[in-house]
Amino acid sequence: MIQSAKKTARFRIKIALLTACLLAFVGCSSESDFRPRAVGLDTEILVVADSLDWSGAIGEALRETVGQFISTLPAPERQFELRHVPLETEDDLETARRQKNVIFVAAFSDSTNEAEYIRNVFDPTAQQAIREEGGVAVSRENIFRRDQQVYYITGENKEDVIDAIYSASEGVSRDFNRAARRRLTEEMFDRGRQVDVEEELTAMYDFAVNVQHDYLVAVDTSDFVWLRRILPETWRSVFVHFVDYANPEQLSPEWIYNTRDSLARQYIQGNLGGWVEIDRRESRPLETKNIDFLGRYGFETRGLWHMVGVEEGRKVEFGMGGPFITYTFYDQPTGRLYMIDGMVFAPGYNKREFLRQMEAIAYTFRSRDVPAES
Numbered sequence: 157m158i159q160s161a162k163k164t165a166r167f168r169i170k171i172a173l174l175t176a177c178l179l180a181f182v183g184c185s186s187e188s189d190f191r192p193r194a195v196g197l198d199t200e201i202l203v204v205a206d207s208l209d210w211s212g213a214i215g216e217a218l219r220e221t222v223g224q225f226i227s228t229l230p231a232p233e234r235q236f237e238l239r240h241v242p243l244e245t246e247d248d249l250e251t252a253r254r255q256k257n258v259i260f261v262a263a264f265s266d267s268t269n270e271a272e273y274i275r276n277v278f279d280p281t282a283q284q285a286i287r288e289e290g291g292v293a294v295s296r297e298n299i300f301r302r303d304q305q306v307y308y309i310t311g312e313n314k315e316d317v318i319d320a321i322y323s324a325s326e327g328v329s330r331d332f333n334r335a336a337r338r339r340l341t342e343e344m345f346d347r348g349r350q351v352d353v354e355e356e357l358t359a360m361y362d363f364a365v366n367v368q369h370d371y372l373v374a375v376d377t378s379d380f381v382w383l384r385r386i387l388p389e390t391w392r393s394v395f396v397h398f399v400d401y402a403n404p405e406q407l408s409p410e411w412i413y414n415t416r417d418s419l420a421r422q423y424i425q426g427n428l429g430g431w432v433e434i435d436r437r438e439s440r441p442l443e444t445k446n447i448d449f450l451g452r453y454g455f456e457t458r459g460l461w462h463m464v465g466v467e468e469g470r471k472v473e474f475g476m477g478g479p480f481i482t483y484t485f486y487d488q489p490t491g492r493l494y495m496i497d498g499m500v501f502a503p504g505y506n507k508r509e510f511l512r513q514m515e516a517i518a519y520t521f522r523s524r525d526v527p528a529e530s
Contacts, residue, residue, distance in 0.1 A: 194256040194304040198336040199509065200237045201257040204248075206268040209314070210240045214261060217318050221325035222259070222332065226508060228441045228458035229479050233508040236332060243269040253300040256339070257332055261309040263317050274310045287312045291320030295331050305335035338529075341516045344368055357381065358524055362490060365396065366520035375423050382423055390502040392510060394517050395419070395495075402493035404453060404486035409444040412457055412484045416497060420461075430465030430474045432499070447483075450521065450529055454485025461499055479507050483518050490523055 196202065203210065203218060223238040236257070241248050252258050262270035264283060278286065286292050291311025298304050307328055311317045321328075348369035357364040367383060371394075375382035382395040397419055413434055420432040436442060442459035449456070462477035482497040498514020500507055519529045 189298065189302055191301050192254075194254060194301040196255040196257065197237075198256060198339050200239055201259055201332060202252055202255045203238050203240050204243060204252050204258065204260045204270060204273075205240060206262065206266065206270050207240075207242050209261065209268075209270075210242070212314075213318055214314060214321070215240070217321040218259070218261070221321060222328055228443055228460070229507050229511070230460060230477070231507075233506055235329060235508075243273060249273075256303060257305050257335065259307045259309060259328075261317060261321075263311055263313050265313050274308060277308055278310070286310065286316075291316035291318075291323075293320050293324035293328055295327075297335075303335075303339055305332055307331070337512065337516050337519060340512060341366070341520065344513060344516060361398070362524045363396065363398070363494070364520075364522060365394065365496070365517055368517075377423075380419060380423060390500070390505065390510070392501075392514065393424070393497075393499040394514060395423070395497050396521075397495040397497075399493040401491055402486065404493070407453075407455060407484060407486065407493065409455070409457070412444060412455060412482060412495070413442075415484075415495060416457075416482060419495075426463050426465070426474060426476070428465065428474060430463045432461050433464055434480075435460040435462045435477060449483050449485040450519065452485040452487055454483060457482040457484070476501065478502060479511050481511055481514055481518070483521075487523055494521070496521060 201222065203215070205214060209215060218238060223234050223236055225232040226235055241251060243249055243252075252260075260270065260274060260277070262268060262274045264271060264275055264287070275283065291309070293307055293309045296306045296308070299306050309317060309320050309324070309328075311320055345366050345368065350367040350369060350371065353367045353373065354364040361381070365383075368385065371383045371385045373381065374384045374393075375395075379399070380395060380397045382393065384394075385392045397415070413436070417433045424432040426432075434442065440460050442457075444455050444457040447454055447456045458479070458481050460477060461480045463474040464471055465474055466472070478499060478501045480497060480499045482495060484493065484495045486493055496518045498511065498518060500510040500514065502510050
């Protein structure tokens with residue numbers, strides 16, 4: 157028992173020392189950061205929490221928000237897989253410090269190792285403010301390693317922590333998704349880009365997106381460019397459409413759906429005479445929300461597409477389909493409306509990460525004088 161108490165005391169001292177190191181790194185310049193890169197899966201978030209919290213309401217709140225199921229895929233997949241680790245040993249803390257995506261969560265009033273760690277992260281003034289105002293979710297990047305996204309979620313008691321999880325969930329999900337997208341972008345284009353195609357797009361149309369090494373230009377018109385990646389069992393598709401001298405007030409979900417369907421019917425056709433359109437059946441998910449897309453007013457649309465055609469005078473399904481994501485936005489410097497659409501066809505595979513690749517490509521968009529996401 158004495159030995160166990162000494163081990164716990166040493167561990168708490170270690171927590172305090174490592175927290176001091178953490179705070180010292182906050183102001184580090186990325187240009188002079190030679191630390192190792194974070195490890196782990198982009199699709200996974202390590203949750204550092206007491207086991208009772210993880211199996212209770214705090215863990216459930218995280219699973220319902222950051223780890224929620226994505227409803228706009230053909231089969232349910234979680235936004236992120238959440239993996240739990242309690243702070244029982246020094247190795248547990250070292251494991252957490254190495255990961256790409258980490259959430260530390262505990263209440264100040266608890267007597268757990270996780271709570272002590274959290275208390276050491278926030279100075280007394282910050283703790284007092286949190287006690288007075290309620291729970292918080294604080295984002296920090298690259299604290300322990302490069303390419304790392306960390307969140308601290310805390311409050312005076314468990315109720316405050318749960319409130320913070322629900323109230324901050326949109327921002328927490330956005331930050332982890334952004335971090336995953338940036339890493340994926342680097343990975344996707346590390347093996348090669350078709351820079352000549354990108355330069356040609358800029359020269360001809362005053363915009364570009366990154367073009368992966370194995371994409372082909374399937375259609376290139378005056379206002380519509382379709383890029384495809386065709387593999388033996390799957391394919392991925394990205395198209396960009398723009399409207400000159402546009403009025404941003406015409407942007408609406410219905411305009412987006414109708415425009416996408418019109419473009420797909422004209423340009424994205426199957427071998428048997430069918431065409432692609434949004435699957436708008438009542439049981440199929442279709443979601444559009446207003447977003448800031450690279451500093452521009454826009455919308456993000458997620459849903460399912462299917463291949464349809466006409467036989468004997470009536471519309472029929474051809475049995476192909478998959479998820480899509482569409483970004484529609486107004487580019488004020490050029491006065492254009494843009495639509496960037498990514499589609500996935502991957503029968504028998506999980507679709508989440510394929511669709512994230514489409515998202516990554518879309519966020520490399522830049523007009524001639526405005527850069528892409530950094």
